[in-house]
Amino acid sequence: MFKIKGLPNIKNHYNNILRSEIIKVTGYSIDHLNPDIRIQVFIDSQFNYSIKYTTRSLLLLGNYNKYKRGLGQRFSFNNTHNNKKKDHEENQYSHFTIEGIILEYLYVQSGSKNIKIAWSGSEDKNSLVLGNGRPFIVKIDSPHIRNIQQIFEIKGKIRLIFQEVQIEDINKYYQYKIQINTLINIIEDNLDEVDLEKIVSKLIGDIRFQINNKTIKKKIYSTSFKIIDNKNFEMKLLLDNGIPIKQLIGGKEFIEPCLSKLINKKCECLFFDIDEVILNNKNGN
Template identity: 30%
Template sequence: MANVNNQKILLQQLKRNYNLCKYCLKRHIPSVRVTHISDQENCFICHGMMGNIDIINSKILSAVNNAYEFDSFLIGATIPTEYYEREDQIRAKFKIRGKENIKIQLIRELRKKFLKITKTRLDFLMPDISINISIDKNNNVEVIARTRPLHFFGRYLKKHRGIRQKQTKCISCQGKGCLVCDYSGLSGYDSIEGIIAKRLISITEGQSPKFTWVGGEDEESIVLGKGRPFFASISNPRNRKVENNFKFTENGIIVTLRRKSDNVIGSSLAFITKIKILVECDRALTKSDIENLKVYGGSIVKFETKSRQFSKKIYSLRIQKIDSNRFAITVITDGGFQVKQFIGEREYAKPNISNIFDSNCRCISFDILDVDIQKHFF
């Protein structure tokens, strides 16, 4: 009873010294019933901000309804520091401790109203949409909404030569997304990356797709088998309710995609690649040359570039002679195997075919016959 009486006394002191709205009064004396306050706009602490909660909520709904698909949300707020300072002034004067501050009360009220109207759920960890309201000292409100990225795992088959894997970045924004590139971050859509990005943007109405490729190939290579794996994520999607699995074909590229629950790929993704390489040497090959090369199945190839040294294993090696100085070699190797270095064209590899044959050899072309991921993150 004594505590209730103390709260009533505090209520009278606050009313006598300050003009406060019902929200700012209730925040400091939650156990006492606060009667209707007529002058909400001239509240000493919030200058009428708390009395505008319904208006603020309407602005939030206008910004996100019919613009985004979401089942969960989180609302945050940025308010002027003057509001905290005036609140702290009162609390210091009347020794008020342990009460929620104005920002917490504002967010709680907004979340409660938003949840009731939208019939969605509040999610503090992984909300579909994050909404931040920014309020200035004149109580003008800006609403910024962003949705959680969507993540995909996919594979592509490449049946036609002459299409590169990666797209160059938009020169205006360097991949961040801008009006020039329609927020794709790309210079166009004439690569495998561009083709897939364009489709993801279309079905999700998102922005700035990002890709992690499980290996790569030359522009003139084809990709067969199950296809080359890749991971993709797209930012700020307006449409979240896309199919879990879908497939499309464009310009000889066959793409399969499926939704992933998160973007965990792992620090290193081990994979095995089956490659067919067409090689030409500057002299006629003998039967002995072919036999000498066969013994390297099961061997380790050491590569060296300007920046690093690394090794890859050849698990199997098959050779098919085409004519006097050309042959096809089919290898199953660790992912990241440097084909042209192994032939002996670029930088350093030991062993390499040019050294084995004691002849200058060139890679005419190479094709990816299959790619297998050894560790799964999905």
Template identity: 25%
Template sequence: MILKASKEILTDNVLSNHCLGRQFGKISTSTNERRGKVIRNLLISLFPEQSSILNQEKSCFLCDNIFDKTDEIVKNISPNFEFNTFHVGTKIPDEIIKKEDILKEKYDLQYQEGIKQELNRELGKKIGLKLKKEFKREKEDVTIIIHPYKSKIEYFINPLFIYGRYNKLVRGIPQTKWLCRKCKGKGCSKCNHTGKMYDESVQELITELFLNETRGTDSAFHGAGREDIDVLMLGNGRPFVLEIKSPQIRHIDLKKLEHEINNKNKGKIIISGLCYAEKDMVEKIKNTLMRKTYFAEIDISLNEDEKEKIEEFFSNRDIYQETPNRVMHRRVDKTRIRKVYKVLTSKENCSSLEIYCDGGLYIKELISGDEARTNPSIAELLGKNVKCVLLNVISIEEKV
């Protein structure tokens, strides 16, 4: 069957050994080139009178003998950035793919392998040997896209992901860079031509030295939730993943960098526990259920009765919260349910509370009631107006 089809193909078209062997590529594990050669030699010995036709390999109808040029192509691959693992892709002109399909149909080639697959594999092997790097099918450091018919090579450097935790020690800094609402980052008189609402952010304070060190082009900051701009992040810190885009350098001394960032931002932020992470860590920290402990100060003084009432009532209590009025302009309106596990009042200070609850609960609204958009609330329970005047996150627990 193979011989019959091969003889017909070779009588009608010139094919290289690679391309001949590839038409039956999925039958055995031998290389396409070797298989093509075996088939060709067999045919020549069976039909010596047609050997001049069967023996033609040059000007291959399918690949134009591109497989003879792979060494030359690989010679031009000399990335000037740091990486360990790579993946290869090739861009093949459409007319070659079309010819391949026509061949498949005409000679009913059920076991045909595509030229793209073979080129990827051959080039991948050679690049690995030349650069002494590891070929990887996913989560590779760099994707090398080769246009073999155009002598063009493109490098797509994949982002670097770093996990850590941060503390925020001052109020007035947002977690991420916040573009000016008026000019959307272009710069205007309202934002003093910075394009930003605030001079600094936790993201920028952390990222600056990272970008210097890795020579990345840009960054994204993924926090496990966020605190309001006027809320401190104390205790064990909030998990985050920093994504550095197109890093030229992937190996950095994280301990040293952590130290430098902390020194530079003394009194503002502290980062800790830096380690390399994979991309899926971003989803993971966003989806992990967390419990948080807050320290809050309110604008009234609680008497002993009120303290007792609060502690008793807010014990494993479901809280129904519509999206708070103050964030309605940037979030959809929906009702969410979060639990308050425990509220502790203080003996010495009649205006402070410690609240242990699910992540995602709006604490300011739990206290004020937000015009009955949060139910139940401390204001509702006490039957008077109460406002939160100071708020700190004092602990974040992952995994419940």
């Protein structure tokens, strides 16, 4: 319809004109595979038209510190008529979760209508996250604003830090160690005649547990402890991210080794805090 025989069609002709003008004005070389902005003009048979545009996706590395107990990481879901529905109204993001705080902040900052978070792990809602903070990846589709304010903080509650990353670099942010501090209670009996130094040291080494019938192997690198009374003690661990801490202590599901089995007394992890996050690419491992 819009092509004259032997000549470029109107679409290609106008594309070439626009590209030439953009290069002339900005001096910017256009990336045809991944352009900063893609503009589409739709024309129907009645010559009615509409224009749509999308901008290049923005990939961010985020880190969060959590300073308040009781703050969950993600939205919870309810099964209603076999459909999963979030516990918040559409487009209303709750400050009762880290996910809600992140989304509310980034929707305002970027002007995007579609933001996805890829988590690198999670912790109990009553756990604190200190040190460098837990990393996560955010993909922002068609942002109106690319210059995101890098630091956001709600005093006494949460701190967020963002920086732009390239897609080829994101895998290294899923491989890290965490330094945690746990409070452990002996549910049955007490610590009398228990050689904690010997038992706790047996946790060092390979850890095996199962997720969806698949055996996962990770590692604990160091342990230390401090006795509070004859039923409670603190234990510090340096370990790979992704080891289920409460399972490691209580052993309700398969995990080897397990503290309760090593002590031969039923134990419970009352809470654990993440004191530090150590990226593997920073320590040469």
